[in-house]
Amino acid sequence: SQKIEQNSEALNIQEGKTATLTCNYTNYSPAYLQWYRQDPGRGPVFLLLIRENEKEKRKERLKVTFDTTLKQSLFHITASQPADSATYLCAPSAGTDKLIFGTGTRLQVFP
């Protein structure tokens, strides 16, 4: 069955450093992969989408990579700030409709 793995342990980093979150998937070949941010008590918010033919995508301080050989996506936040503290969810998808979400990684940026 399709499986998505994100580091269940919280990632704690110091302000100003680069945070790197990992998303690994097995048993399917997504055409694209999305990353969402979720704050406590709120619904997920879309951040970035990367397609299978794109190796890297950037948006401001965010960078996502997609390695279809390794079946892995990396999500980077450069110059991290305490406001970046949240849970980050990855969602690979084989088509346009159905998303399967990972369980998320909680990021804590401390001053």
Add this chain to the structure above:
Amino acid sequence: DAGVIQSPRHEVTEMGQEVTLRCKPISGHNSLFWYRQTMMRGLELLIYFNNNVPIDDSGMPEDRFSAKMPNASFSTLKIQPSEPRDSAVYFCASRGLAGGLYEQYFGPGTRLTVT
């Protein structure tokens, strides 16, 4: 736009009671998704609609769950009878061409507690 609207925000009910969750998608969006989130299982897709038609309900746990979308601006998720294991946060999300082909916009969720 007000975004996706869900009601109620919190619901506490006793086992065996009927629960109805409501969702108003973003105007102009043609796809609507119902998710359930728990600590153990994460965010799971229950059912989704395109143009008010149910496309995939394979995530609906059992016959106690049903969902309807009578028009483009309203959807309900009903649980009858409810059980304690249904306790979770239920999210509604919508998507449409105006908001980008793939990204989904989530509502604030309904926290359901079944005692």
